[in-house]
Amino acid sequence: MVIKANKTEVYALGQHISMSVHKARRVIDQIRGRSYEETLMILELMPYRACYPIFKVVYSAAANASSLLGSNEADLVISKAQVNEGTTLKRLKLRARGRSYRIKKPTCHIMIVIKDISISDYEETFWLKPEKFFEKASMQELKKIKGKNQYKTRKEHYMYNNGGTWDKK
Structure with a gap:
């Protein structure tokens, strides 16, 4: 089928x-x-x-x-x-x-x-918009952000989602 x-x-x-x-x-x-x-x-x-x-x-x-x-x-x-x-x-x-x-x-x-994958345009989905996700924020913008959206780099994002620096598997 x-x-x-x-x-x-x-x-x-x-x-x-x-x-x-x-x-x-x-x-x-x-x-x-x-x-x-x-x-x-x-x-x-x-x-x-x-x-x-x-x-x-x-x-x-x-x-x-x-x-x-x-x-x-x-x-x-x-x-x-x-x-x-x-x-x-x-x-x-x-x-x-x-x-x-x-x-x-x-x-x-x-x-x-x-x-x-040749037909589709692969785009990663994040909980923030990608252009805002990877830009460097000033200290004033970092103080405004609270909660789970406080991580600005990809490494910090993955570390947050995995629950720490080590792999749980």
């Missing part, structure tokens, strides 16, 4: 893939935000079983982008990648003395959104 949200994004969806959500998310977290060619190399070299179905969905999304948007593979970036939980298949395993145990086989839905 393919839908163009705006004229630069296309997605591909793989449904009912027989795999746990946690195992697929481990791989999806590695490819989110990377370029298409880099993603294919990562997926080929990672040793997880989840890589092959994700590889197929990424390849399908790129084929959709090239057919619908006419984009080049070098300009594609994975803008959004998510794994949702699908239906759980319930099966019975026969045991001794006529008993049976229930087996749950989880499934997942993988969605990959690919964006063509």
Whole structure:
């Protein structure tokens, strides 16, 4: 299923893939935000079983982008990648003395959104206007600003958003 949200994004969806959500998310977290060619190399070299179905969905999304948007593979970036939980298949395993145990086989839905960066004009969004965000302010202007908008440089902005100087991951 393919839908163009705006004229630069296309997605591909793989449904009912027989795999746990946690195992697929481990791989999806590695490819989110990377370029298409880099993603294919990562997926080929990672040793997880989840890589092959994700590889197929990424390849399908790129084929959709090239057919619908006419984009080049070098300009594609994975803008959004998510794994949702699908239906759980319930099966019975026969045991001794006529008993049976229930087996749950989880499934997942993988969605990959690919964006063509050659078509779109990439602009970063800040909570202040960019021209005001990077200009040097005098001490009088700094005293007027209160609250969370007090940071004027990009480094201070990132440090404020991350909660400190170290990374929380």
